[in-house]
Amino acid sequence: MSRAEATKARILQAATEEFAAYGIAGARVDRIAKAASANKNLIYVYFCNKDGLFDAVFDAHVGRGLDMVPFTPDDLPDYAGRLFDFYQKHPEVLRLATWHRLERGTAVERDPAVAEPTRNNKLASLEAVRKDQVGTSGFAPATLLTLVLAIASAWSPTNAASMPATTLLTSDPAECRSAIVEAVRRIL
Helix, strand or coil, X not given: CCHHHHHHHHHHHHHHHHHHHXXXXXXXXXXXXXXXXXXXXXXXXXXXXXXXXXXXXXXXXXXXXXXXXCCCCCCHHHHHHHHHHHHHHCHHHHHXXXXXXXXXXXXXXXXXXXXXXXXXXXXXXXXXXXXXXCCCCCCCHHHHHXXXXXXXXXXXXXXXXXXXXXXXXXXXXXXXXXXXXXXXXXXX
16 A cells, blocks of 8 residues: 555544544534644645545445445345444444434435435335245335334434433343344234
8 A cells, every 4th residue: 555545544443433423514624634644735635625624534434335235126024134233333334324314405316325316226126026926024125224224323323312311221232133133024
């Protein structure tokens, strides 16, 4: 790895932590540069501006998450469980997605979880499975996908609905995962 690549990697790591904690508006380029042990001007050279840096961080982490958790329309309970596992190991992904939705609500097309063609591919896969299976839930594919994604992230620290009430019910990740898988199974 070249020196420039190493510096860029440090900047991306520092920016990931900064954006996950503070969002786009609250993040400070000065703090990112200091945490990355990099010259602030290099951030502008590599990423043009703070928004460009956020986009690079978002694409790297959320896109990576989509690649690491393949969509399995024929086994949605397992998919939900694997999403939960990924979110537990990488809480920054949901935080970044949450900040993206909050601060860029009109830029939904940039969110790889819901962007074309990813979303349409998932919906088409769900529709195909639904046609092949007897006794499916009857939910439209878009509704079903929304429910699965919401259930998989139910115990996420970024899910305000889950804090603090549900954490009092259980904080055992295995129990939470089991509940998620069973909930999706019952929906189906």
